[in-house]
Amino acid sequence: MKALRKLAGGEGNVELVDIPTSQPGPGQVLLKVKSVGICGTDLHIWEGRFDKVRPPVTLGHEFAGEVAELGAEVSGWQKGQRVVSESQASSCGACVYCDEGQSNLCPERLAYGYGVDGGMAEYAVVRAGGLHALPESVSFQQGAMVEPLAVAVHAVLERGVAFDQGPALISGPGPIGLLVLLVLVQAGVPTLVCGTSKDQARLELATRLGAEVTVMVDREDLGQASREFTQGHGFAAAWECSGAGVALSAALANVRRQGSVVQVGLAGGPAKVDLDQLTLKEVSLRGAFVHNRGTWERSLALLGEGALDLTPLISAEHPLSDWQRAFELSRDQAGIKYLLRPGE
Numbered sequence: 625m626k627a628l629r630k631l632a633g634g635e636g637n638v639e640l641v642d643i644p645t646s647q648p649g650p651g652q653v654l655l656k657v658k659s660v661g662i663c664g665t666d667l668h669i670w671e672g673r674f675d676k677v678r679p680p681v682t683l684g685h686e687f688a689g690e691v692a693e694l695g696a697e698v699s700g701w702q703k704g705q706r707v708v709s710e711s712q713a714s715s716c717g718a719c720v721y722c723d724e725g726q727s728n729l730c731p732e733r734l735a736y737g738y739g740v741d742g743g744m745a746e747y748a749v750v751r752a753g754g755l756h757a758l759p760e761s762v763s764f765q766q767g768a769m770v771e772p773l774a775v776a777v778h779a780v781l782e783r784g785v786a787f788d789q790g791p792a793l794i795s796g797p798g799p800i801g802l803l804v805l806l807v808l809v810q811a812g813v814p815t816l817v818c819g820t821s822k823d824q825a826r827l828e829l830a831t832r833l834g835a836e837v838t839v840m841v842d843r844e845d846l847g848q849a850s851r852e853f854t855q856g857h858g859f860a861a862a863w864e865c866s867g868a869g870v871a872l873s874a875a876l877a878n879v880r881r882q883g884s885v886v887q888v889g890l891a892g893g894p895a896k897v898d899l900d901q902l903t904l905k906e907v908s909l910r911g912a913f914v915h916n917r918g919t920w921e922r923s924l925a926l927l928g929e930g931a932l933d934l935t936p937l938i939s940a941e942h943p944l945s946d947w948q949r950a951f952e953l954s955r956d957q958a959g960i961k962y963l964l965r966p967g968e
């Protein structure tokens with residue numbers, strides 16, 4: 625089968641190669657992959673900027689498909705069933721976090737696409753315990769976006785503090801920022817989204833998705849726009865999705881006293897942040913990292929009920945053979961989310 629693999633460390637070394645199709649072992653399922661999303665992590669692996677990658681390994685952790693083969697000791701699934709796979713390939717199963725259903729925090733957590741072969745291939749072997757049925761009304765393309773949606777659902781519904789108590793700020797209108805927006809809009813929270821003038825198209829999309837106000841911080845005064853939007857009170861909560869220290873400083877400055885800030889974006893290194901507002905206003909600053917099984921259930925329930933529509937975020941779906949073009953478009957931020965379609 626064709627698989628897009630990181631063959632060695634360093635920059636590049638990503639190729640579409642022919643490898644034998646693996647057979648599912650006990651507790652595993654072979655999926656015929658129908659759609660797989662390109663994420664920032666895949667781009668970082670391609671560029672040689674992600675040191676957790678264990679080459680040679682098949683890329684891709686955002687994928688949906690059909691059950692093709694069942695391994696031993698697997699029950700409850702049938703060939704041909706439409707499913708999504710959680711991105712977590714394994715966890716220790718014995719630590720306090722695994723015990724409490726918070727395996728996202730397990731020190732031994734491994735994910736598909738960098739620790740274990742992932743979904744940018746015609747077939748993928750996954751653990752049956754990480755599968756979820758894809759509701760009939762949800763396309764494989766939206767299925768491939770359940771992983772980033774679950775990141776947003778975790779950040780808002782599970783890590784947000786009293787997120788529905790007042791207006792919200794989102795900084796960084798990339799795929800995750802826009803998914804955070806969808807979840808907040810669905811919850812009825814009035815939201816301001818900010819970015820830079822490079823994000824103009826993404827901010828326009830934010831408006832179509834339900835943002836009440838958008839701000840380009842290099843052209844407009846975010847502080848003034850925030851005071852107007854919140855009648856001088858400040859935001860109840862903010863989600864920082866850009867990973868820029870200056871954006872976290874702005875979030876701390878523009879939330880109200882005892883407001884909360886959830887840091888979702890990764891800075892990739894030490895960031896310079898003005899922490900005085902955190903102290904003076906008693907702001908709660910929290911992190912949010914990926915998701916747990918319960919988050920996937922909540923995310924799929926929202927999609928299945930039709931409460932959320934992810935299709936406006938899908939920029940294009942390319943055949944797997946055209947991966948390089950799709951990676952380049954993703955890297956150049958020419959759209960929001962690019963998908964790959966294996967198996968043609």
Ligand SMILES: [Zn+2]
Pocket residue numbers: 663664665685686771772
């Ligand atoms: Zn991702």
Ligand SMILES: [Zn+2]
Pocket residue numbers: 715716717718719720721722723727730731732
């Ligand atoms: Zn564990």
